[in-house]
Every structure is written in C-alpha cells, then in structure tokens.
Amino acid sequence: xxxxxxxxxxxxxxxxxxxxxxxxxxxxxxxxxxxxxxxxxxxxxxxxxxxxxxxxxxxxxxxxxxxxxxxxxxxxxxxxxxxxxxxxxxxxxxxxxxxxxxxxxxxxxxxxxxxxxxxxxxxxxxxxxxxxxxxxxxxxxxxxxxxxxxxxxxxxxxxxxxxxxxxxxxxxxxxxxxxxxxxxxxxxxxxxxxxxxxxxxxxxxxxxxxxxxxxxxxxxxxxxxxxxxxxxxxxxxxxxxxxxxxxxxxxxxxxxxxxxxxxxxxxxxxxxxxxxxxxxxxxxxxxxxxxxxxxxxxxxxxxxxxxxxxxxxxxxxxxxxxxxxxxxxxxxxxxxxxxxxxxxxxxxxxxxxxxxxxxxxxxxxxxxxxxxxxxxxxxxxxxxxxxxxxxxxxxxxxxxxxxxxxxxxxxxxxxxxxxxxxxxxxxxxxxxxxxxxxxxxxxxxxxxxxxxxxxxxxxxxxxxxxxxxxxxxxxxxxxxxxxxxxxxxxxxxxxxxxxxxxxxxxxxxxxxxxxxxxxxxxxxxxxxxxxxxxxxxxxxxxxxxxxxxxxxxxxxxxxxxxxxxxxxxxxxxxxxxxx
Amino acid sequence: xxxxxxxxxxxxxxxxxxxxxxxxxxxxxxxxxxxxxxxxxxxxxxxxxxxxxxxxxxxxxxxxxxxxxxxxxxxxxxxxxxxxxxxxxxxxxxxxxxxxxxxxxxxxxxxxxxxxxxxxxxxxxxxxxxxxxxxxxxxxxxxxxxxxxxxxxxxxxxxxxxxxxxxxxxxxxxxxxxxxxxxxxxxxxxxxxxxxxxxxxxxxxxxxxxxxxxxxxxxxxxxxxxxxxxxxxxxxxxxxxxxxxxxxxxxxxxxxxxxxxxxxxxxxxxxxxxxxxxxxxxxxxxxxxxxxxxxxxxxxxxxxxxxxxxxxxxxxxxxxxxxxxxxxxxxxxxxxxxxxxx
Numbered sequence: 007x008x009x010x011x012x013x014x015x016x017x018x019x020x021x022x023x024x025x026x027x028x029x030x031x032x033x034x035x036x037x038x039x040x041x042x043x044x045x046x047x048x049x050x051x052x053x054x055x056x057x058x059x060x061x062x063x064x065x066x067x068x069x070x071x072x073x074x075x076x077x078x079x080x081x082x083x084x085x086x087x088x089x090x091x092x093x094x095x096x097x098x099x100x101x102x103x104x105x106x107x108x109x110x111x112x113x114x115x116x117x118x119x120x121x122x123x124x125x126x127x128x129x130x131x132x133x134x135x136x137x138x139x140x141x142x143x144x145x146x147x148x149x150x151x152x153x154x155x156x157x158x159x160x161x162x163x164x165x166x167x168x169x170x171x172x173x174x175x176x177x178x179x180x181x182x183x184x185x186x187x188x189x190x191x192x193x194x195x196x197x198x199x200x201x202x203x204x205x206x207x208x209x210x211x212x213x214x215x216x217x218x219x220x221x222x223x224x225x226x227x228x229x230x231x232x233x234x235x236x237x238x239x240x241x242x243x244x245x246x247x248x249x250x251x252x253x254x255x256x257x258x259x260x261x262x263x264x265x266x267x268x269x270x271x272x273x274x275x276x277x278x279x280x281x282x283x284x285x286x287x288x289x290x291x292x293x294x295x296x297x298x299x300x301x302x303x304x305x306x307x308x309x310x311x312x313x314x315x316x317x318x319x320x321x322x323x324x325x326x327x328x329x330x331x332x333x334x335x336x337x338x339x340x341x342x343x344x345x346x347x348x349x350x351x352x353x354x355x356x357x358x359x360x361x362x363x364x365x366x367x368x369x370x371x372x373x374x375x376x377x378x379x380x381x382x383x384x385x386x387x388x389x390x391x392x393x394x395x396x397x398x399x400x401x402x403x404x405x406x407x408x409x410x411x412x413x414x415x416x417x418x419x420x421x422x423x424x425x426x427x428x429x430x431x432x433x434x435x436x437x438x439x440x441x442x443x444x445x446x447x448x449x450x451x452x453x454x455x456x457x458x459x460x461x462x463x464x465x466x467x468x469x470x471x472x473x474x475x476x477x478x479x480x481x482x483x484x485x486x487x488x489x490x491x492x493x494x495x496x497x498x499x500x501x502x503x504x505x506x507x508x509x510x511x512x513x514x515x516x517x518x519x520x521x522x523x524x525x526x527x528x529x530x531x532x533x534x535x536x537x538x539x540x541x542x543x544x545x546x547x548x549x550x551x552x553x554x555x556x557x558x559x560x561x562x563x564x565x566x567x568x569x570x571x572x573x574x575x576x577x578x579x580x581x582x583x584x585x
Numbered sequence: 586x587x588x589x590x591x592x593x594x595x596x597x598x599x600x601x602x603x604x605x606x607x608x609x610x611x612x613x614x615x616x617x618x619x620x621x622x623x624x625x626x627x628x629x630x631x632x633x634x635x636x637x638x639x640x641x642x643x644x645x646x647x648x649x650x651x652x653x654x655x656x657x658x659x660x661x662x663x664x665x666x667x668x669x670x671x672x673x674x675x676x677x678x679x680x681x682x683x684x685x686x687x688x689x690x691x692x693x694x695x696x697x698x699x700x701x702x703x704x705x706x707x708x709x710x711x712x713x714x715x716x717x718x719x720x721x722x723x724x725x726x727x728x729x730x731x732x733x734x735x736x737x738x739x740x741x742x743x744x745x746x747x748x749x750x751x752x753x754x755x756x757x758x759x760x761x762x763x764x765x766x767x768x769x770x771x772x773x774x775x776x777x778x779x780x781x782x783x784x785x786x787x788x789x790x791x792x793x794x795x796x797x798x799x800x801x802x803x804x805x806x807x808x809x810x811x812x813x814x815x816x817x818x819x820x821x822x823x824x825x826x827x828x829x830x831x832x833x834x835x836x837x838x839x840x841x842x843x844x845x846x847x848x849x850x851x852x853x854x855x856x857x858x859x860x861x862x863x864x865x866x867x868x869x870x871x872x873x874x875x876x877x878x879x880x881x882x883x884x885x886x887x888x889x890x891x892x893x894x895x896x897x898x899x900x901x902x903x904x905x906x907x908x909x910x911x912x913x914x915x916x917x918x919x920x921x922x923x924x925x926x927x
Contacts, residue, residue, distance in 0.1 A: 375724060387722030389689035397694030398724050401754050402591045403670070410753045415724065 026259045027209050027232045030122075033259060038117045041251045045113045046106065048247050054105035055096065061112065061242035062092055068239050081119075088115045109244070116248040122211060122234040129209060168495070169368035169430065171205055173381055174309055177371055178208055180383030181305035182260050184289050185210060188278055188311070188427055189266040191318045198264060198311075201366060211256055213265030213285070232261070236285075238269055250288050257292035257306055267423060273328035275321065275556035276584055277312070277427045279576030286423075287416040290374040294399055294407050305395070307379055308419070310369035310426045314497075316436040316526035318553070325553035329460070363526075365497060369430040375415050376422030424575060428560055432495040433485055435523030440554035442478035443469065443536050443543060445565050448583070449477075452565075456582035460548050467544050471514060474543040478520055484563055494561065499523075511538065528554060559584035592761040594618050595670035598661050598696075600688070602629055602654065604642040604735040605701055606675030611739075613673065613762045614649045621669070622654040623661040630654040646739045662691035671697040671758045673729075674717065678704030678876060681713050685720035692721050697758035699727045699748065703783035703839075704876035707883050712780040727755035728776055729763070730783040731834040732842030734849065741767055747835045749773035749780075771834060778826030782836040785820060786843050787851045787877030788884065789813040791901050793844035794855025795911045809897065810844055815927075816895045820884065823893055851877035858904055859911045881905055896921060 026033065049057055066089060074082050092112055095103040177183060187198060195214055202210060212233035234252060237245070257263060267286050268278035289306040296304030318324070370378055373385040377393050380386055385393035398415070401408050447469050451459060482500060489496045499519040508515050516538070528535040533546035535554065545551050558564075560575035567574060567585045579585045595617045599610040602624030614620045624630050632640045633654035637647055655661050662669060672692075676684055681702060698721065702713045711719075714726045727750030738744050748759030748770055756772040764770045773779055789809065796805050817840070818831045830836055843849045847856070854875045857867045868875065885902040888895040900914035909917070 387689070387694070388720050389686050389722075391689050391692070391722040393694055393722045397668075400695040402588065403695075408754070411725070414751045418724070 026261050027211060030232055030261070034121060037252070037255045037259065038114075038121050041117045041121075041248060041255050042110065042113045044251045044255075045117075045244065045248045046109055048251075049109060049244070054109055055100070057243060058092060058096060058105065058108055058112065061244045062089060062096070064242040065089055065240070068241075072239070084115075088112065112244055113248055116240075116245050117252065119216075119237075120234050120249055120252045122232050164363055165201075165204070166363055166365045167201060167205065167368070168365070168432070170309070170370055171368050173371055174368055175205075175207065176381045177307045177309075177379065177383055178262060181303050181307050182257050182292070183210070183262040184257065184306055184308050185262070185264040186267045186286075186308055186310050186423060187264065188313060188431075189268050189271050190275070190313065190315060191271060191320055193315075193319055194266075194271075194313060197313065197364065197366075208262055210262045210264045213253065213263065215270070236265065246284060250284055250291075253285055253288040254292045254295070257288060258296055258301075260303060267420070271320070271324060273324050273331070274559070274584060275318070275325060275328075275553035276559040276576070277424075277431055277557065279424050279560060281420040281423060283413075283416050283420050286420055287412065290412055290415055290419070291407070293374050293395065294405075294412070297396055297399065298405055298407075305383055306374055307383065308372045308374065308376075308423065310372070310423055310430055312367045312369065312427055312430045312432065314365040314367075314432045314434050314437070314557075316363070316434055317528045317530050319530070321528060321550055321553045322531070322547075325549050329457075329549070363434075363497070365432040365434065367430045367432055367495060369426050372419070372422060372426070374419060376419040428575060429493060430495070431557075432497055433489075433500065433558065434497050434526070435499045435519045436527035437523075437554060437557045438481060438485060438500065439478065439520060439523030439527055439536055440551050441558040441563070442481045443474060443545065444548075444551050444555040445481070445563075446474055446477035448565055454581065456552075459581075459583075460552060462548060464544070464546075467548055469543045471511075471538060471541045471543055475514070475517075475520070479517070481563065482519070485558075488561065512540065514541075556584050588757060588761055592617055592670070592758070595762075596621070596664050596668075597671045597673065597762060598623065598664075598669045599673045599675060600661070600684070601675035601701075602626070602633070602639070602641075603675060603677075604639075604739075605733070606673075607639050607642060607646070607648070608733075608735045608738050609673050609675055609701060609729075609763065610652050611646070611648060612765055612768055613671075614652050615765055616762045617670075618651065620652045621661045621664070622652055623658060624654050624656060627656050630656050642735075658688050658691050662688060663693065668693040668695055670695075671699065671762055672723075673762075674698060674700035674702065674713075676702060678702050678706060678713055679879060681716045682706065682720060685717050689721050692723055694722050694724070696723055697725050697727070697752075697755045698723045699729050699750075699755060699759050701729045702876075703730060703787060704880055705780070705784050705883065707879050710883060710887055712777065712784075714776055714780060725752045725755050726750065727752065727759060728780050728783075729759055729770075730779050730839065731771075732838040734842060734846055736848055738768065743767050743769075745769040745771060745834055745838070747771045747773050747779055747833060749776045749778075749830075749835070751776060773830060773833070773835070775827045775830045777824055778821055778830030779835040781821040781824050781826050782817060782831050783839060784876070784880055785817040785884065785898075786813075786836070786840045787875070788881050788898050788901050789817075789840060790843040790849050790851035791855035791858070791875075791877045791881070791905065792897055794847075794849075794852035794857075795859040795904065796855075796915075797847075797852075798856035798859035799911055801915075806844065810840055813844075813897050814840060816897055819893050820888060820895060823891060850875045854878060855901075855904075861910075864905055864907065877901075878905055 065085065069082060069085060088111065092108050095108045174183065187194060209232060213236045214233045216235045216237040236249060253263065265285060267281040269282045272278055289308060293304055293306045373379050373395060375398060377385040377387060385395060387393040396405055399405055401411060447467065448459065451462070485494070485496060485500065488494050499522050502518060508517050509521060510516065524536050524538055528550060531547070531550060533550065535547065535550050536543065536545050562574050564579065564583060564585055566579035566581060566583065570577060570579060570585050574585045577585050593616065596619050597613045597617045598621045599606050599613065600623045602622060606622070610620045610622045622633065629639070629641060633648065639646065662672065698717060700713050700717060705712055706716050714728055718726050727748055729746055729748050731746030733744055733746050744767070746768070748756050750756050751774060760770045760772060792809055792813070793806060796809060814831060814837060817836060818828055821831055822828060843852060846852060850871060853871060854867055854877065858864065864878065868878065881898065881902050885895070885898055888898065896918055900909070900918055903909040904911060904914050
C-alpha cells in the first residue's frame with residue numbers, strides 16, 4: 007500500500023496508548039533489577055578480576071579522551087566516582103571485597119544510565135505541543151510565501167510517508183514492534199518522533215545515542231518518553247551486555263522499540279550494509295524467551311524504515327570522518343559537528359519554505375529470522391508455506407536458545423535488513439544528480455583513485471553540460487528499470503514523462519528532474535554541491551558530491567561496479583570508490 | 586537427553602532413490618529409529634519394501650528392515666507431531682528446484698536438511714544449498730561430500746566424508762546419523778568450499794576418463810589432478826570458499842577417487858568421448874546423470890567473465906561441445922605460455 011500524509015487527518019487527540027510503556031514507571035525498577043541479575047549471571051563463570059579490570063581500564067581511557075561540557079559534567083562525575091570505587095575494591099584481596107558486589111555496582115550504574123523513563127503527562131504534553139510547534143513553523147513559513155491558504159498543504163507536501171503503515175499498525179496488535187531505521191542525521195530522531203505522531207502509532211521506546219542527551223531540553227523529553235541511552239563509546243563487555251539485556255527485557259515486556267541497527271550515522275552517505283548484530287540479536291532472544299515462557303504475544307516484528315533527504319545537516323563532517331578512516335589519515339579530521347539547535351531550526355525552516363521534501367518509507371515487516379510477515383503476524387516461507395518460529399528454534403526436539411544457531415539466525419537477519427534497506431530506499435532527484443555528475447566526471451579520469459580524484463582542481467571538475475545531461479538520462483533509465491524490478495523506489499519527479507515540465511537552459515532543454523535535483527541537492531550547504539552555469543556543470547565541493555552520490559552505492563550502477571560480482575553493498579571497487 | 590539418545594530415536598527421511606540415496610539411507614538406518622526413503626517410482630518402492638534390495642542399483646545390497654520406501658512426499662516427510670528430525674536430499678542438481686517447490690508444504694522447519702548433490706544449478710551458479718534455502722521453509726541446511734563411491738561403501742569398504750554447514754545442529758545430525766565403524770564423517774563450516782569442490786571435480790573427472798582411455802599414463806594423470814586442483818582452488822576462492830577445504834576430503838580426496846575410478850559416471854563420459862562417441866549418444870547410453878557435463882559450460886562462462894584462469898576446464902568444455910578432440914585439447918594445454926607454478 008502507499009499513502010501520503012495528506013490521507014491523514016492530523017491527530018487532535020493523543021494517540022491511543024496501548025503499550026506497557028504507559029505503566030513503565032511501575033515496571034522500571036523490576037526491569038532494571040532483572041537486567042542487573044542477568045548481566046551478572048552472564049559473567050559468573052569468568053574471572054571477575056579480569057572482567058572488571060578490563061572494563062575499568064576502557065572506561066578510564068574513554069573518560070580521558072572525551073571532553074566534557076556543561077551538561078555532561080554531572081554524568082562524568084558520577085562515572086568517575088563509580089570507577090574509583092571499583093578500583094579501590096579491586097586493589098584489596100577478594101577475601102575482603104566481594105568481586106560480585108563490585109560487578110553489581112558497575113552493572114547497576116550502567117543499567118541506571120541506560121534505563122529510560124516514561125511519563126504519560128509529559129507524553130501528552132509533548133504530543134499536544136507538537137501540532138502547536140509545527141503550526142507555528144508552518145505559519146511562519148507560509149508568511150514568507152504570502153499565501154496563507156497554502157499552509158495546510160505544506161506539511162502534507164513536505165513530508166511524504168509511503169509503505170506498510172497499516173501493516174505496521176496491524177502487527178502492533180499481534181506482537182512487539184522493533185522499528186529499525188536507516189541513520190543519516192541527528193535530525194532522524196526528531197523526525198521519527200514526528201512521524202510517530204502523524205501516523206498515530208503507539209509510543210515507542212527509543213534507543214538513542216547518549217550524545218543526544220547532552221542537550222538538556224531534548225534530554226528531558228526523550229528520557230521521559232521511554233527512550234533509553236546507547237553509548238557507542240563504551241566498548242567494555244559489562245556495558246554491552248547490560249545494554250543488550252535491557253533491550254531484551256523491554257522487548258519481552260512488549261514495549262515497542264526503535265534503534266538504529268547501523269550503530270551511528272552513515273559516515274559515507276551510503277545506505278547501511280553492515281549492521282550491529284549484538285543489539286539486533288535481542289529481538290530473537292526476547293522472542294525465544296517469550297516462546298519458552300509461553301507468553302500470549304511472544305513475537306517480535308522487525309520493521310525497516312528508510313528516510314531520504316535532499317540535504318543532510320552534517321554531511322560535511324560525516325564524509326570527512328569517513329575519508330579519514332578510509333584513507334588512513336590522508337585526510338585530516340576536523341572537529342566533529344555537534345548538535346546545534348539553530349541548525350536544526352534552519353533545517354526545518356528550509357524544509358518547509360523551500361519545498362525540500364523528506365521521503366520516508368515504512369518497509370515490509372520481517373520476523374526475527376528475516377522472513378516476511380503477513381498482517382496476522384505469521385511468518386511467510388517460500389512457496390506458500392508458513393514458518394512456525396517455534397520449529398526454527400527447536401534443536402534436538404526441544405524449543406531452546408542455542409548460541410551458535412542463534413548467531414547464524416541474527417547474521418541472516420542483518421543481511422536481510424540491509425537488503426531491505428536498499429530495496430525500500432526512495433531515490434530522490436538530487437541523489438541521481440549527484441550520482442550522475444560524479445560518475446560522469448569519473449569517466450573523464452578513469453585512472454584516478456578516490457583520493458586523487460577528490461583533489462581535482464576547480465577547472466578539472468568542470469563537465470560539459472551536454473555530456474552530463476546524456477549521462478544523467480542514461481542513469482535515470484537504469485534507475486527506472488530497477489524500480490520496475492522493485493530493487494528500489496523513485497520519487498515522482500523521476501517518473502515524469504518526457505518533456506513534461508522541462509525548461510530551457512540557454513539553448514538546451516533541461517529536464518524537470520535535473521533542474522529540481524540540482525536545486526534541491528544539499529541546498530543548505532555553504533558551497534554549491536552541483537551547479538549548472540552556461541554550458542558547464544561543476545561543483546565547489548567534490549567531497550560533498552561524493553557523500554550524496556554514495557546514496558546510490560550498492561546497486562551496481564557506478565562505472566566500475568561491473569568488475570565486481572556478488573555482494574556489492576558496502577564494497578569498494580579497485581580505485582577505492584564505494585561500488 | 587544426550588545427543589546420541591535423541592538421534593537414535595529419531596525419524597529420518599532420505600529424498601531420492603538413486604545409488605547414493607540408498608547408501609545414505611542404509612548408513613542412517615543404523616543410527617536412528619526409522620528411515621523413510623522417498624523414491625519417484627512406485628514399482629521401485631514396492632521392490633525395495635518386498636525384496637529389501639534395490640532392483641535398479643547395487644544388486645546384492647541388503648537393506649535393513651527399518652528402511653521403508655514410499656512415493657508419497659506427505660508420508661515420507663510429515664511424520665507425527667515433531668516431524669522428521671533430518672532430511673537427506675539426494676537428487677540430481679537438475680531437479681533440485683522443481684522438486685523442492687513440490688515438497689515445500691511438507692516441511693515443518695525443524696528438520697536438519699543435508700543435501701548430497703555434487704552439482705550446482707545450471708545458469709544461475711547457485712549452489713544447491715542456496716536453491717533449497719530459497720524454496721523450502723527450512724533455515725538449517727548443510728551438505729555432505731567426499732570421496733564416496735557408492736558401490737565401495739555398499740561393499741563395506743572404509744571411507745570418509747565431510748558434512749559442512751553454518752549450523753552446528755546440522756553438522757551434529759550428519760555426524761550422528763551417518764557415522765559407522767566403516768564410514769567416518771568429518772565436519773566443516775565452509776559450505777561454499779565443500780559444495781564447489783564437489784561440483785568442480787566432476788569436470789576434471791571427465792578429463793581423467795579421457796586421458797586413461799587414451800592410455801596416457803600416471804604422469805599425465807598426476808599432472809591433471811594437481812593442476813586441476815589449482816583451478817578448483819582459484820575458482821572456489823573466487824566464489825567465497827576457503828583454500829584448505831580444497832585440500833581436504835571434499836576437494837583433493839574426492840578428486841583422486843573420481844579421477845581414478847572407472848565407476849564414476851563423469852569418468853565414463855570422458856572415456857567414451859576419447860573414443861570418439863558423441864555426447865548425446867553417451868548420455869543416452871549411461872542413463873544416469875553425469876553432473877560434470879551439466880556444470881562445465883556454466884563454470885567455464887563464469888571463469889571467462891571473471892578472468893579466472895581455468896585451462897583444463899576450458900579444454901573439457903570444448904571436448905564436451907565437440908569442438909576439439911582429446912589429443913587437440915591436450916596439445917593446446919601443453920603448449921600454453923610457460924608460467925610459474927604458484
């Protein structure tokens with residue numbers, strides 16, 4: 007099915023609260039205690055001195071490397087206090103200080119940090135505030151256009167939500183939803199909250215990066231809307247297990263959850279191809295435990311979600327970060343961009359005033375193994391069969407957990423989600439403009455590797471308009487072919503019939519999608535990402551073009567992709583470009 | 586319940602009543618409660634159940650009483666509440682997809698599925714485990730492959746094999762069900778390598794048959810096996826397999842058995858080709874499937890596209906296509922530019 011937000015009447019009431027999140031404060035203590043118990047049990051067979059010592063060392067290193075600001079100082083202080091206590095304890099003999107007690111202290115500390123809260127009053131307040139906030143934004147935006155009648159249409163035109171919305175709603179009745187979105191920008195988190203509200207979905211618990219909580223206002227709302235924190239910098243085993251156990255615990259309670267399976271934001275701009283399997287595995291674990299316990303609604307459903315932007319706030323710093331990693335310091339890392347409220351405001355402002363559409367697709371739901379699921383929540387097998395998850399979880403005739411088997415299942419699920427991300431992706435005109443310009447320019451310099459190519463001079467980056475247009479149209483027909491085979495989706499501009507909405511550029515005809523794509527592409531950046539001037543196409547920042555071009559990596563469209571066979575997603579060609 | 590207890594009491598289904606399928610059923614019957622053998626032909630099923638021997642293959646082999654042959658897939662596969670514990674898939678590659686589609690509804694998902702097909706899906710280059718995974722509602726799939734000439738195992742001669750799977754569950758099933766005092770089952774996690782090794786050696790077996798038919802001797806055969814193995818490794822690694830798998834039972838082991846034994850069908854095809862018989866008449870005469878003939882053009886096309894050097898397979902391809910005689914192919918191989926061995 008397909009729908010846009012214009013089919014929706016904006017909610018005047020708060021969405022129906024039908025999840026355990028509502029009573030979360032009453033079960034929070036029990037869940038956290040459960041998480042601590044489980045985590046401690048997992049380390050019971052290890053040498054605790056070793057485990058604690060390692061965690062202590064890694065945590066000290068993390069704190070030493072990190073920089074505190076006004077809002078994180080309190081948290082760091084509590085971290086340091088806990089670490090000092092552990093250190094003191096470890097220095098005394100085990101006879102005097104019980105190692106299990108130390109483990110409990112550390113685990114409880116992490117669990118407390120991870121664990122979210124849910125406050126119905128704040129949820130109601132926020133969902134009540136949202137329409138006012140967006141109305142204000144729309145009013146302000148439409149004033150600029152001197153056409154007050156347009157304001158209601160604006161939001162419907164600017165945010166396009168396609169895909170399996172009804173399916174998602176139906177499944178929420180049959181089990182627990184785990185929404186797994188692609189992750190490009192910190193804006194994603196705000197956008198997901200907004201989509202949730204627009205679609206009137208039940209509230210979700212939300213695994214959000216700890217850095218988002220540095221902003222006190224966001225932190226207040228997020229931590230009271232059932233979100234929990236994920237700190238990717240904490241790499242120690244105790245933290246990781248505590249986090250996984252928390253996720254498992256809330257999924258088992260039937261709390262619909264969201265986390266970004268790719269970990270952080272995509273650095274390259276490409277759709278995620280390597281997912282964090284640890285956290286993903288909690289879905290299978292929760293379902294298995296539910297099945298063994300005989301729960302009424304044991305199933306966890308995984309719903310991929312793909313967001314497409316013309317413009318990504320942090321594109322510049324993300325791609326530099328990526329190149330620094332890929333080029334082993336041939337590129338210098340500049341300071342990471344932080345979460346700046348003014349930039350976020352500008353983003354939404356521009357989104358509504360400049361018709362910069364955001365396209366979101368809710369993907370086909372999957373079960374914990376990666377099979378598709380029907381509206382009744384049954385897993386669909388090949389050739390009209392139904393898969394009974396119990397049977398797949400049976401080893402030697404017994405329904406059970408099995409570490410080796412389950413690892414393989416999660417591996418399969420990860421691969422499936424990555425494949426679905428690529429297939430549920432909506433290609434925007436701007437992506438195709440960036441891709442076409444970049445690849446056409448590459449054809450001029452076939453021998454250059456990525457890093458030499460990105461250092462082309464201003465003159466060398468000029469492409470004749472005729473060549474660009476020809477190449478771009480070729481690429482468009484390739485993309486449309488892929489759309490026909492359901493390998494991806496395209497925005498409406500790309501499917502327009504020939505010459506509809508075309509305009510003249512000098513003597514040449516400029517197709518509407520190219521004009522629109524050039525206008526939209528990263529329109530908030532200081533430099534022009536792709537510019538058409540006279541008979542020339544060029545860019546002020548080739549690195550940014552690479553970032554936006556990468557959105558179409560993994561489809562076998564780039565000029566050297568034919569040299570590679572098999573898995574293309576996430577692989578590089580011989581010259582170091584994402585294939 | 587220990588591993589052994591569970592498998593001793595289990596129900597196992599063997600799909601396919603060819604010589605290898607019957608041998609696998611016989612091996613499993615010693616280690617489980619009951620084996621249900623699915624065969625296509627009603628008369629064969631009746632003959633097996635009444636005479637305890639297969640009329641078509643391996644005369645003289647006596648089949649134990651806990652093997653029951655049947656033609657209805659629903660009887661063979663869907664047994665009781667728990668279903669069968671393991672399914673051994675012993676059909677030729679040409680019918681894998683079609684037969685899996687037909688049987689899909691009878692699978693429950695708790696079966697350990699082990700296939701014994703030494704071939705791939707022609708054209709698509711898909712391994713049989715991939716085909717089965719696509720067509721059946723089963724996640725846990727594995728493969729059995731090795732130097733296992735059915736007639737010798739039927740005589741009770743010692744032999745060894747490999748069961749490969751990503752799932753320890755499947756490996757356990759293969760080892761518990763098929764091991765006997767005369768048959769040793771090793772494990773591996775390199776499914777890709779094992780499946781491709783079993784496929785690629787069939788091509789070389791055709792070459793071996795041809796060399797022997799012309800009496801070219803031990804040096805020539807040793808050259809063929811060693812250089813052929815190098816080709817197998819190059820191709821297998823390009824497909825994602827591991828080098829060491831090709832040095833094991835499924836690679837080197839199977840290659841030596843197949844290239845040295847006139848019992849192998851692919852070997853017989855090569856021998857007949859060397860004597861000038863046409864491929865059509867050979868296949869009509871032999872009746873049984875010679876996987877190497879089916880595989881060679883798919884493999885060769887892919888090798889050309891990916892620029893994987895496979896001169897021997899190229900020679901076999903031209904031989905099977907009738908473009909070259911054995912002597913011409915040999916001459917071409919011997920006069921290639923001189924290169925380093927590794």
